[in-house]
Amino acid sequence: MTVGPVAVIDDQQRPADVEAAAALMRDSAAERASVLISGAGSKLGWGGRVVAPDLKINTGRLDRLIDYRPGDMTVAVQAGMSLAVLQPILAEHGQWLAIDPPTETAGATIGGLLVSGDAGPCRLRHGTLRDLAIGCTLVLADGTIARAGGHVIKNVAGYDLTKLMYGSLGTLALVGEVVLRLSPLPAASRTISCALRPTGATRATAAVIGSGVEPSAVEWHGTPSHAGTLLVRLDGTGRTIESATAHVVAALREVGVDDLDIVSGSPSPDRGGAVLAEGRPGPSTVRIGVLPDQFPLISQTLEGLAARHELTAFLISSTGLGLHTVRLSGPIAGQAALIDELGTAVQRLDGTVALRDRDAELDRVRGTSAPMPQPPQTAALQRAVKDRFDPDHRLAPGRFTPWF
Amino acid sequence: MTDAVGLKAYECDGLTAFRMRPALVVLAESTQDVATAVRICGRYGVSFVPRGAGTGLSGGALPGPDSVVISTARMRKVLAIDADNRRMTVQPGMANIAVSAAAEPYGLYFAPDPSSQIVCSVGGNVAENSGGAHCLKYGFTTNHVYAVTVVTPSGEVVRLGGNSADPIGPDLLGVFIGSEGTLGTVTEIVVRLLVRPIAVRTLVADFATAEQAADAVSGLVSHGVIPAAVEMLDQLAISAVETATHAGYSRDAGAALVIEVDGFAAAVGEEFEIAERLCRDNHATGIRIAQTSRERDLIWKGRKSAFAAMGRISPAYLVQDGVIPRTRLAEVLTRIDELASSAALRVANVFHAGDGNLHPLVLFDSDDPEETERAEGLSTDIAELCVAFGGSLSGEHGIGADKACSMPTMFSADDLDTMKRVRVAFDPYGLANPDKIFPTPRLCGEKSGKYRPHPLETSGLIGRG
Numbered sequence: 126m127t128v129g130p131v132a133v134i135d136d137q138q139r140p141a142d143v144e145a146a147a148a149l150m151r152d153s154a155a156e157r158a159s160v161l162i163s164g165a166g167s168k169l170g171w172g173g174r175v176v177a178p179d180l181k182i183n184t185g186r187l188d189r190l191i192d193y194r195p196g197d198m199t200v201a202v203q204a205g206m207s208l209a210v211l212q213p214i215l216a217e218h219g220q221w222l223a224i225d226p227p228t229e230t231a232g233a234t235i236g237g238l239l240v241s242g243d244a245g246p247c248r249l250r251h252g253t254l255r256d257l258a259i260g261c262t263l264v265l266a267d268g269t270i271a272r273a274g275g276h277v278i279k280n281v282a283g284y285d286l287t288k289l290m291y292g293s294l295g296t297l298a299l300v301g302e303v304v305l306r307l308s309p310l311p312a313a314s315r316t317i318s319c320a321l322r323p324t325g326a327t328r329a330t331a332a333v334i335g336s337g338v339e340p341s342a343v344e345w346h347g348t349p350s351h352a353g354t355l356l357v358r359l360d361g362t363g364r365t366i367e368s369a370t371a372h373v374v375a376a377l378r379e380v381g382v383d384d385l386d387i388v389s390g391s392p393s394p395d396r397g398g399a400v401l402a403e404g405r406p407g408p409s410t411v412r413i414g415v416l417p418d419q420f421p422l423i424s425q426t427l428e429g430l431a432a433r434h435e436l437t438a439f440l441i442s443s444t445g446l447g448l449h450t451v452r453l454s455g456p457i458a459g460q461a462a463l464i465d466e467l468g469t470a471v472q473r474l475d476g477t478v479a480l481r482d483r484d485a486e487l488d489r490v491r492g493t494s495a496p497m498p499q500p501p502q503t504a505a506l507q508r509a510v511k512d513r514f515d516p517d518h519r520l521a522p523g524r525f526t527p528w529f
Numbered sequence: 530m531t532d533a534v535g536l537k538a539y540e541c542d543g544l545t546a547f548r549m550r551p552a553l554v555v556l557a558e559s560t561q562d563v564a565t566a567v568r569i570c571g572r573y574g575v576s577f578v579p580r581g582a583g584t585g586l587s588g589g590a591l592p593g594p595d596s597v598v599i600s601t602a603r604m605r606k607v608l609a610i611d612a613d614n615r616r617m618t619v620q621p622g623m624a625n626i627a628v629s630a631a632a633e634p635y636g637l638y639f640a641p642d643p644s645s646q647i648v649c650s651v652g653g654n655v656a657e658n659s660g661g662a663h664c665l666k667y668g669f670t671t672n673h674v675y676a677v678t679v680v681t682p683s684g685e686v687v688r689l690g691g692n693s694a695d696p697i698g699p700d701l702l703g704v705f706i707g708s709e710g711t712l713g714t715v716t717e718i719v720v721r722l723l724v725r726p727i728a729v730r731t732l733v734a735d736f737a738t739a740e741q742a743a744d745a746v747s748g749l750v751s752h753g754v755i756p757a758a759v760e761m762l763d764q765l766a767i768s769a770v771e772t773a774t775h776a777g778y779s780r781d782a783g784a785a786l787v788i789e790v791d792g793f794a795a796a797v798g799e800e801f802e803i804a805e806r807l808c809r810d811n812h813a814t815g816i817r818i819a820q821t822s823r824e825r826d827l828i829w830k831g832r833k834s835a836f837a838a839m840g841r842i843s844p845a846y847l848v849q850d851g852v853i854p855r856t857r858l859a860e861v862l863t864r865i866d867e868l869a870s871s872a873a874l875r876v877a878n879v880f881h882a883g884d885g886n887l888h889p890l891v892l893f894d895s896d897d898p899e900e901t902e903r904a905e906g907l908s909t910d911i912a913e914l915c916v917a918f919g920g921s922l923s924g925e926h927g928i929g930a931d932k933a934c935s936m937p938t939m940f941s942a943d944d945l946d947t948m949k950r951v952r953v954a955f956d957p958y959g960l961a962n963p964d965k966i967f968p969t970p971r972l973c974g975e976k977s978g979k980y981r982p983h984p985l986e987t988s989g990l991i992g993r994g
Contacts, residue, residue, distance in 0.1 A: 172697075194854065196747060196855070196856040197854045197855050197856050197885075198750065219753060242695060242696070242700075252668075252672065255700060255703060256668065256672055269943050269946070269947060270943060271941075271943050271944045271946075271948075272940070272941070272944050273944065273947075273948070275919065275920070275921055275939075276854055276919050276920075277852040277854055277885055277919075277920050277921050278884050279660055279669065279884040279885065279886045279921070279924040279925065280852055280921040280923070280924060281658045281659075281707050281921075281923045281924060281925060281926075281927055281928070282921045282922040282923045282928055282932075282936070282939055282940075283928065283936065283939075283940060283944075283945070283948050283966060284707070284708055284948040284951050284952075284966075285658075285671070285703055285704055285706070286704070286947065286948065288700045288703025288704050289699050289700060289701075289703065289704040290699070290700075291696075291699070291700040291703060292696050292698055292699050292700050293698070293699040293700075296699070309753030309755065310753075331613065334615075334724060335636070335724055336724075336793075337724055337725070337726060337727035337792075337793050338792075338793045339792070361796060362796075362799060364799055365795040365796045365799055368793070368794070368795035368796075369793060369795065369796065372793060412695060413693075414692070414693025414694050414695035415692055415693060416614045416692045417613075418613045418614055446694045447614075447692070447693070447694060448693075448694055448695060474692065475691050475692040475693070476691075476692050476693045477691070477695050477696065479697060497697075501696075501697050501698060502687060502688055503687060503689060503698065503701050504698075505685075505687075506681070506687060506701055506954070506955065507698045507699060507701065509954035509955070510701070510950075510951060510954040512954065513950035513951070513953055513954045514950055525697075525698055
């Protein structure tokens with residue numbers, strides 16, 4: 126087997142193919158070296174910091190399009206290909222990979238998006254790479270190359286290892302290649318905008334979803350418990366979009382939402398991206414996942430905590446999904462205290478809290494990067510899987526501590 | 530349950546060619562019952578086989594010689610309905626169609642719809658990640674489950690997934706769904722419910738050849754239309770369906786496509802127009818549009834009972850479940866035809882054309898041992914043909930005991946070993962549903978028995994695709 130070249134830039138190893146990545150991984154195993162795998166590096170702090178890895182493997186040169194089959198609506202890419210490079214190629218055939226993550230502009234790679242679970246507002250309709258990745262090639266900690274899934278959208282042969290990678294943040298294996306399911310690019314879009322408080326936004330979201338027109342995204346942004354902006358994005362064809370808009374507007378009026386703005390064209394309701402970019406460095410970004418109808422409760426809790434710790438909180442919420450990105454700014458000690466209290470409150474709701482971007486000082490003050498007081502209920506099983514994939518715990522040590 | 534007569538009912542699932550009398554059957558009524566049974570099995574090193582309604586078609590619930598069957602068929606309750614968040618918590622023994630029935634008063638439904646949905650259980654759907662006609666647009670069981678409560682092979686009760694759409698850590702729920710009972714037994718399921726579409730329109734288009742019908746499907750997809758369902762029946766299948774159900778399919782057509790579009794009125798109107806035009810452009814000889822919901826139900830009745838109807842034209846048949854890239858459809862159908870001719874057997878095709886999930890039915894006479902052997906060989910050849918065309922050994926029925934020996938045609942030893950790492954993490958002693966999915970000497974060294982239709986199949990209650 127020929128092994129492709131490995132370039133070394135900024136102390137990072139950059140393999141150009143899966144075999145080269147496997148050779149690196151075998152070497153690291155022989156030396157018992159700890160390994161940090163990264164793509165664009167847009168989410169290095171997620172799931173805990175990896176401290177001083179012996180080896181850094183960057184997937185930046187694993188950026189080839191391997192096999193695009195427009196007729197089957199599937200594409201295979203090397204995992205280091207960035208979404209921003211892939212989308213225009215697909216657009217030439219009237220297709221897209223139906224995710225719109227805020228980190229797209231930061232060069233987010235397909236592999237990184239799979240292992241981080243990062244998506245965007247259109248997740249409401251299209252899901253994440255958990256739903257859209259149908260196969261992958263992995264390099265395990267010992268250098269084993271394994272393939273799972275394939276090019277067909279319907280496939281139940283063997284275990285779905287692609288899904289196992291979802292959320293794993295480089296702790297189980299290096300993702301070398303990914304096969305993706307594509308969608309037709311919508312021909313027309315409308316965004317309906319209205320000013321609402323969280324309670325009204327929750328009711329409006331339910332009305333939109335219940336209307337029978339499938340919205341692509343429903344996003345709210347603002348400060349907790351105050352009037353913010355609710356954006357509803359509809360996608361369709363030139364002929365159907367007006368009718369869809371009228372239908373949703375009627376559904377919104379029925380629940381008392383009158384002050385509506387309809388924006389033609391397709392402005393992305395993705396305030397998340399802009400806000401995250403504005404937020405760096407200094408403030409912390411916290412991600413909350415709860416039931417959709419718990420939005421008013423979450424915003425109320427946040428308002429109380431922010432006032433008590435003299436912080437400002439800004440919220441970007443996917444109200445149809447119950448996912449909330451919170452940007453906190455103010456004294457670090459206050460942020461640390463708020464995160465601890467929020468973790469306890471959300472865990473009581475069977476929800477999740479994760480820390481995303483933040484100042485290194487915050488983790489030092491808290492003494493941990495785990496935002497929830499208790500490990501997830503699945504911690505023992507997660508650790509058992511980790512033990513089998515990476516017995517020496519060399520991959521991304523520090524992530525998912527204390528239970529990994 | 531230990532009596533010989535009772536145990537006989539648990540010798541096999543819908544794949545009746547493989548049979549083995551279990552040592553004991555546990556009829557669980559709660560998560561606690563399952564956990565107790567699993568712990569006792571663990572203490573004595575006895576293997577166990579989770580079982581739902583027993584409608585599986587790949588021998589996934591086939592007992593081992595000394596194993597205990599843990600049936601969740603009695604666990605059929607709705608535990609909670611949360612209409613505001615569009616989700617319902619059910620026990621695994623609940624029939625698939627009963628979930629949608631319970632959601633109906635709220636204007637909601639459960640999208641996965643295997644052909645056997647009136648009897649197959651939600652727990653079985655989770656174990657097999659089964660699909661159905663409507664998963665082209667709406668996705669598979671894995672896209673419709675928020676959380677499951679599982680008894681792990683070591684007897685722990687664990688919840689995978691939860692209220693949050695953002696899990697913390699690797700997606701264990703995703704790897705559990707479709708693991709065919711080898712990673713544990715599911716005892717509670719939180720399913721995702723969808724809002725019922727406002728408008729639904731269905732048509733049946735007739736074509737002279739299956740290739741023309743396949744081209745119409747490719748045309749649809751390349752026009753960016755994702756219908757709710759696109760099903761195909763070939764001439765042999767049409768003839769069996771008409772004889773059995775009088776659903777109104779044209780007997781003189783070489784192939785028929787059932788296309789269903791749903792959504793809100795304007796979008797449905799536009800997509801339906803495109804579908805109709807593409808069928809005509811690809812030389813459809815006739816198009817029948819369902820005018821009432823009764824007519825639509827009849828079309829689906831015909832499609833969903835197609836497998837059971839096969840009994841009218843053949844003493845026995847083997848059903849295969851392979852997947853191919855949609856664009857290779859016409860080519861693969863021709864190859865299947867050639868394989869059938871050289872084996873001197875007939876193959877009927879009824880399948881989910883939109884996602885390339887084929888269900889070739891190999892017709893044969895089970896009283897003729899030589900012909901039976903030829904039929905089994907042809908069925909395996911067809912499955913492996915799908916792999917050769919870049920597809921999969923299974924789209925919805927699972928690998929089970931039936932196709933474990935074909936797994937090396939699709940996966941390398943390293944691929945399978947990597948999957949086994951997951952298996953060992955969940956089940957260090959290999960007690961949960963052994964000899965399934967992965968090739969083992971016991972399974973691949975033995976010959977299967979003769980095909981016998983499942984009683985529910987004979988009665989026309991369930992189909993096979």
